[in-house]
Ligand SMILES: [Ca+2]
């Protein structure tokens with residue numbers, strides 16, 4: 203028996219080392235797809251563009267023209283007098299930036315062209331579009347970026363890029379439909395008239411996902427010696443952490459017992475499956491050396507809300523999410 207035990211120990215060590223190396227996840231970069239807006243609003247109102255909705259779709263083929271598919275910008279007030287370069291604001295880009303991602307860059311594609319004389323005594327030159335961004339629903343705007351000089355047929359102008367933050371400070375929530383805005387203002391000589399054709403505007407966001415970590419319920423069940431830095435005790439009750447567990451008759455179990463809960467067909471069984479992951483999640487979130495995707499407060503609030511719903515689909519959905527987080531990485535040593 204003694205020889206067997208001596209044999210097993212180095213083998214287990216090798217298996218643990220292998221699993222640690224396989225499960226470790228590096229931080230990784232990603233981007234949204236290039237997204238068009240769904241909504242628009244007049245920026246300044248003295249002399250707004252005509253047909254602003256035509257810049258929602260980038261649908262004029264590069265190298266051609268089709269005025270009916272473009273918003274028309276102007277600088278000269280038709281009523282006479284003012285030279286006003288009016289703006290249009292585009293939003294509802296539905297940019298899928300993961301919560302908590304670090305923003306690396308923003309790319310804006312402006313498609314359009316110019317009309318008007320390009321030669322002779324009335325030739326006009328220097329027509330451009332300027333783009334501004336907002337991550338707070340238009341309360342503040344970045345410095346602008348300009349296209350190169352527009353040509354007489356449709357072209358796409360890429361502003362910013364994968365490492366360009368437009369001198370702004372951004373979080374993932376800056377890109378929600380409620381917050382993100384793109385403003386377009388024509389640029390060029392004054393008294394130019396109506397010669398800016400904006401075919402479409404599109405946005406792509408580049409980001410990096412953090413190197414999140416999480417340990418499994420099995421780890422926490424077998425390593426109660428690692429619990430003290432979390433501030434939680436194996437013997438404290440479920441109800442002391444997840445108040446809604448009491449309504450399901452589960453509040454009196456200890457956190458350690460909950461890590462051993464099994465499944466089954468009833469609502470209470472499904473709640474037990476959630477609580478297995480919930481206890482591991484709260485320990486991961488509370489441990490100072492584990493970079494968990496959620497805070498303790500978020501875990502507790504989400505678990506209580508799911509339990510209170512008494513809805514099996516809701517409970518199992520959160521169970522699945524936490525199970526994923528709790529298996530992010532074993533490359534952590536509490
Ligand atoms: Ca186009």
Ligand SMILES: [Ca+2]
Nearest residue numbers: 256259271401
């Ligand atoms: Ca268009």
